[in-house]
């Protein structure tokens with residue numbers, strides 16, 4: 171093993187789907203030892219969740235990356251966003267949803283003694299990268315960790331992610347995840 175590889179810091183990467191996760195993993199792998207975390211209780215229905223998880227498992231294996239699977243409790247997720255169901259994408263419902271997934275990632279990073287954490291969420295042009303950054307920075311302070319605040323859609327990141335996933339024949343969904351984003 172090269173010396174530089176041995177010195178790479180660990181980073182816990184929250185993956186919302188592998189359509190974006192494969193590109194971000196490839197982008198970060200030169201600088202970090204990556205561990206993937208699939209925690210997405212927002213996804214509805216369960217069949218869709220299973221498809222996205224299976225794709226994440228397949229690519230994690232192909233890329234030789236460790237993958238940690240979070241719980242799936244959609245009922246609890248619905249309780250968290252109660253009252254905000256009708257909000258448009260990027261509204262309060264989404265901010266609660268980002269926070270829930272990022273906080274779970276930060277907690278896990280703390281438990282596993284992984285200094286860095288981030289999420290693939292910012293790849294999508296439908297996501298509010300600034301809100302994601304603000305939440306990540308608050309969690310960084312709360313858990314005494316480092317949040318990597320890259321906006322992965324920058325420099326044509328979204329286009330690159332789409333191309334990357336097409337080249338690897340990775341499933342890409344046509345809605346964000348929850349039932350309210352399917353409308």
Ligand code: SF4
Pocket residue numbers: 212213259260263264265267268346347348349350351
């Ligand atoms: S649209 Fe996406 S980010 Fe917003 S609440 Fe639904 S699943 Fe979460």
